[in-house]
Amino acid sequence: MNWGDAILRWGHFLAGIMWIGLLYYFNFVNVDAVKAATAAGEAAPIGKYVVPRALFYFRWAAVATWVFGAGLLSTLPGPNGGGGFLGAFLLQGSLVPIGIGAWLGTIMLLNVWGLIWPNQKRILGIVPASEEEKAKARRVAFLASRTNTMLSIPMLFFMATGFHHQDGIYNLFQH
Amino acid sequence: MKNPLDSLWGTVICGFILTVALYFLAAALMSHGVPAGGT
Numbered sequence: 001m002n003w004g005d006a007i008l009r010w011g012h013f014l015a016g017i018m019w020i021g022l023l024y025y026f027n028f029v030n031v032d033a034v035k036a037a038t039a040a041g042e043a044a045p046i047g048k049y050v051v052p053r054a055l056f057y058f059r060w061a062a063v064a065t066w067v068f069g070a071g072l073l074s075t076l077p078g079p080n081g082g083g084g085f086l087g088a089f090l091l092q093g094s095l096v097p098i099g100i101g102a103w104l105g106t107i108m109l110l111n112v113w114g115l116i117w118p119n120q121k122r123i124l125g126i127v128p129a130s131e132e133e134k135a136k137a138r139r140v141a142f143l144a145s146r147t148n149t150m151l152s153i154p155m156l157f158f159m160a161t162g163f164h165h166q167d168g169i170y171n172l173f174q175h
Numbered sequence: 176m177k178n179p180l181d182s183l184w185g186t187v188i189c190g191f192i193l194t195v196a197l198y199f200l201a202a203a204l205m206s207h208g209v210p211a212g213g214t
Contacts (some may be wrong), residue, residue, distance in 0.1 A: 054179060096204045100197055146180035153190025154197045175203045 008071045015064035016159075020152055022058040027071035027149045029144070030054075055120055062112045066105060072163070073102060074172060097162030097173060108148045115144035 001009075003018070030132035037043040076084025079093030088099035119141035129137060161172055179185030 002180040025184070031183075041197050078202065091204055096201050099203055116212070141178055143178075147179065148185050149183075150190040153187065157194050158197070158201070173198075173205050 004070070005075050008068050008075065010106075012065060012068035012072055014103060015061045015068055018057055018061035019065050020156070022061065023145070023148055025054065026058075026145055046165055051120070055117065057114050059117050062109050069102065071150060073098070095162075097158050101155050101158030101162050104158065105152050108151050108155065111144045111148050116141050116148075119144070130175060149173045 020116070034043050035044055037046055058092070063157065070085060073085040073088050074083055076087070076095065076098075078084050078087030079095060084095060088095040088102050091099040118127075119137035121127040123134055123138040123141060179189050
């Protein structure tokens with residue numbers, strides 16, 4: 001491993017931990033906390049002070065994770081003489097497991113920027129919305145966030161098993 | 176039918192089931208694909 005690969009991998013881990021850590025914070029902690037705080041009439045400060053800050057790091061950590069990951073894939077040789085980035089996304093040869101992880105991570109990134117963040121902007125009042133639109137935005141953002149939590153489980157399996165041990169993965173994936 | 180994603184643990188269980196399904200997909204693709212280091 002050279003310094004370029006090491007820095008890409010380090011950055012991928014740092015940003016990925018921030019992204020998925022905040023995703024788990026939203027799903028394992030914040031949803032129930034907001035429910036309890038709403039029942040107590042105390043939810044407003046969470047929406048005003050906590051969620052916007054968490055969402056800032058959440059959405060930009062998602063971008064950073066993907067960029068570092070794409071850089072890492074590009075350092076791999078593709079099975080057909082092409083680059084590792086293309087080989088992974090085309091699910092070629094020994095890049096199949098990391099390719100599945102990369103596809104899941106990409107879908108999750110698109111969920112963040114295409115569904116979660118636009119709907120959170122309506123919920124938080126950054127974009128004007130009626131109460132009915134806010135209610136709909138809440139449901140869409142919630143389901144997109146839960147979908148990402150679900151996808152993170154196989155994504156982390158394929159990230160953990162698919163990248164480093166190019167020779168060893170055959171033991172795991174071939175019967 | 177209730178959406179399993181409405182429940183946190185339903186979400187986690189769906190994630191594990193999806194992992195198993197994708198594992199078999201990966202194994203099937205690799206058994207028909209290019210061998211490691213091959214061209």
